[in-house]
Amino acid sequence: MKIVVLNGSPKGETSVTMQYVAFIQKRYLEHEFKIFNIAQQIRKLESDEQAFKEIIEDIRSANGILWAFPLYILLIHAQYKRFIELITERAAEAAFKGKHTAILTTSIHFYDHTAHNYMHGICDDLNMKLYASYSAGMQDLFNEQERKKLLQYSQGFFDAIDRDAPASRVYSPLIRQTSEYTPGTDQVSFDNHGRKVVIVTDAEEQQINLTRMIGKIAAHFAGQVEVINLHNVNIKGGCLGCLHCGYDNTCIYNEQDGFTDFYNSQLKTADILVFAGAIRDRYLSSLWKNFFDRGFFNTHIPSFAGKQIAFVISGPLRQLPNLRQIIEAYTEWQQANLVGIVTDEADDSYEIDLSLQELARRSVDYANRKYIKPATFLGIGGTKLFRDEIWGPMRFPFAADHRFYKSHGTYDFPHKDYFTRIRNVLFSLLIKIPVVRKEIYGKLMITKMVEPYKKLLAKL
Ligand SMILES: Cc1cc2nc3c(=O)[nH]c(=O)nc-3n(C[C@H](O)[C@H](O)[C@H](O)COP(=O)(O)O)c2cc1C
Incomplete structure (x- = not known):
């Protein structure tokens, strides 16, 4: 089986994502993998139409296409996106039509779903048969269970190609029907008060x-x-x-x-x-x-x-x-x-x-x-994810983040909140006693929950 891998990392083959592809490759020696460093080579692909066409021809003759890319700011890298733009600009959509495809990303899971949704939409626009998306954490390859999962996914993709499995479209084609905007002449203006x-x-x-x-x-x-x-x-x-x-x-x-x-x-x-x-x-x-x-x-x-x-x-x-x-x-x-x-x-x-x-x-x-x-x-989840990553595995190399998070109170774990700690210990013990548990969960929960708010309101 011929699998074309479209690499979306600007780092080319020296990329974390490509190590995941290499792992799959190593376990499926019976398949031919042809890797194109799309994001890294975008300048060449833009200026040299022949180089672009050669990739399109490989896509046309492939049994499966693997979109393999890292997350970049809630999406794909700009240069990978430019390649997607070139597909329509150069009318190369036909090569993708009906092709079995899969999406493999590496990331720290910060808005990996929005990148996957986007790429799924692109696959649907290109009338491809998307098997499934796979979001690997960038350290997952070091974990045996995760490696197993990745191989199950890969096997599923190869099986889908073998069976010529159908894929159901998730995203409808976009309907572009905006009419020309003609601004009116009435003009109210608001004083910025010197704000830029x-x-x-x-x-x-x-x-x-x-x-x-x-x-x-x-x-x-x-x-x-x-x-x-x-x-x-x-x-x-x-x-x-x-x-x-x-x-x-x-x-x-x-x-x-x-x-x-x-x-x-x-x-x-x-x-x-x-x-x-x-x-x-x-x-x-x-x-x-x-x-x-x-x-x-x-x-x-x-x-x-x-x-x-x-x-x-x-x-x-x-x-x-x-x-x-x-x-x-x-x-x-x-x-x-x-x-x-x-x-x-x-x-x-x-x-x-x-x-x-x-x-x-x-x-x-x-x-x-x-x-x-x-x-x-959206904001709170993202902030907590970064907080935990910078506190832990990403403190190096992100030294500037660590300094900033320390000085701006971003590390807001409750590790110094002694009131909460004592309350948790005390109540965790108390609720083990059946009568107390009945009293708390049966009667007091609702009233006690609003009590501090009432006290605050009385003061305000
Ligand atoms: C500029 C930049 C933006 C990134 N944006 C995201 C992001 O939005 N979400 C995320 O989970 N990871 C993000 N990452 C982390 C990468 O996706 C992750 O390190 C990935 O494994 C890199 O793969 P590569 O070596 O194949 O390029 C970003 C990394 C960089 C350098």
Whole structure:
């Protein structure tokens, strides 16, 4: 059986994910594995159409395609995404149609599900037969049980190819039916009170709705608004995954491009950030993805904490709850406030006008009041995961994170909460006594639970 492996790591064969592939390869010597270092070679694939075509021909002749990639900022690496864009740009979809496929990732399980959902959507768009996704923790290969699981999964994939097993589509094709947005002439503006507003976009001239929405929202701010187009930022390349930033948040590209400087001097100093982009496949563009990837020089430190972040999006976001969740998770984990997301999906332009006006008004109001809404599971779960990783296995090489987490109280385990500790010990013993247990669980639980709140309310 010929299996084509599309490697999504910027590190090429020196990648953790590829060690998992090597393990599968070692156990299935009867199959031929052809590995392409897609993310690492993207420059070549973009400039050399023949090199791209050769991969497509291998895909066409393969029995199975394995999308093997590391998680990068809740998704895939920007360069892997660029490859997905090239498939449609170069009309190569037919090679993927009907192919049996599987998704294998390595990560620390931070939003691995959003990356899997995205790739599943891409497989469905390409009319592939997806067997299943497999999310390996980056240390799993050292564990025998996990290795066993991985082999069971691999066997299942090979069996599915053998049987020509059917696969049921999960994601419907996207319907793109936005109409042209014509902004109204009425213009209310809101005083930013000197607060810095920055609109970041990747808009191109032909993206009429996006460009007009940016113009409209910019005009709603009475003070100065800076519009920065990512096409004009000096970005030499994608994140290399080198972890040079781990010690003190210094990116390896620092001497070569202007990304860190742009991020630190123009974005971190803003009060209100508006991120504006158009949907490309099931996410924003690969350039936007590169923005988020390269932002990793801040490692696991929330770099936009306390800021208002609004999104202006052209495209069918209502059909992409996964992308909405990525945006919510990103802003919550950043400890920023997601003001809202306005798209051009409304039927008439007036509705979009009103939404943009409201977005600008709320951005200013919230900035004035320094309002940050409480995080949901998306932000809280993510923060706890990082807290545990940085406290434990990832303290090295992420020394900067450890220093930050220590000084900012991120290590909020209850290890010093003596009141809770004593209460837990005492009550764990007491509830072993049947009469006490009956009294607590049968009668007192509900009233005792609200008692402290009542005491507090009486004081307030
Ligand atoms: C820039 C960057 C972003 C990352 N983003 C995520 C993420 O969003 N979620 C996650 O679970 N792991 C994330 N990781 C961890 C990698 O997915 C993990 O280390 C993976 O095993 C690396 O595989 P590779 O060596 O094949 O590239 C990130 C790592 C880097 C360097």
